[in-house]
Amino acid sequence: MKFDIKKIALMLVATSIIIGIASAGHGPGPGPSSTASITYDEQDTTPDIFVYGNPASIITGFENYFSTTIIGSTWTDPDGRLAILDRGDFMLIETEDPTSEFCIVFASDKNDGYARVYVDGNRVWSGNTYSNVELAQSIDKQTIRTLKITGLENNRHSIMIKNTNCNNFHVTVYKYGYDIPENPGTNGETEEIPEFPTIALPVAAIVGLAFIFQRKEE
Secondary structure: OOOOOHHHHHHHHHHHHHHHHHHHHHHHOOOOOOOOEEEEOOOOOOOEEEEEOOOOOOOOOHHHHEEEHHHOEEEOOOEEEOEEOOOOOEEEEEEEEEEEOEEEEEEEEEOOOEEEEOOOOOEEEEOOOOOOOOOOOOOOOOOEEEEEEEEOOOOOEEEEEOOOOOOOEEEEEEEEEEEEEEEEEOOOEEEOOOHHHHHHHHHHHHHHHHHHHHHHHH
């Protein structure tokens, strides 16, 4: 069976059109909105990609994964802690890469109180970070708790950690970040396998066109 250049070009154009139709009609559609799932445990769950609340004190190498802005007064410690001091003050964290989860590790003593956490402008958690630990203790004496937010859309996110106390209590952030996905794609996203019609239709088109041209040649 012989083909000239025009016939080969026609086959390629037809196949491209069918691939486009198959992808549009049978490919994965937009994912549903995810509902965040929250856990708040008394442990230090350090994520794979993280920085300290005070990243200027200890460098982890992941500082360029986040853009962080602090509005209000703060206190910092060389061990990495950063305390948001006054009611209404907050830390705003922007992730530079897509992620479907986020972790905040709090370090707490008798100076700490209520915090509120927002993801992309939506409140996902409110709670008390107080701990019955005397003031001016080292990090190994602090109560360490991890707030883990999962079930987010795999996008870039903004996370706000806000001091909501009506007294002089603080909110102390020790670390924050997220885990590397188990099955990363080429852009750090979960790799999707094409549905069967997306693959089968273009193959069938090529076979069909070859059969038609063969019959014409005969």
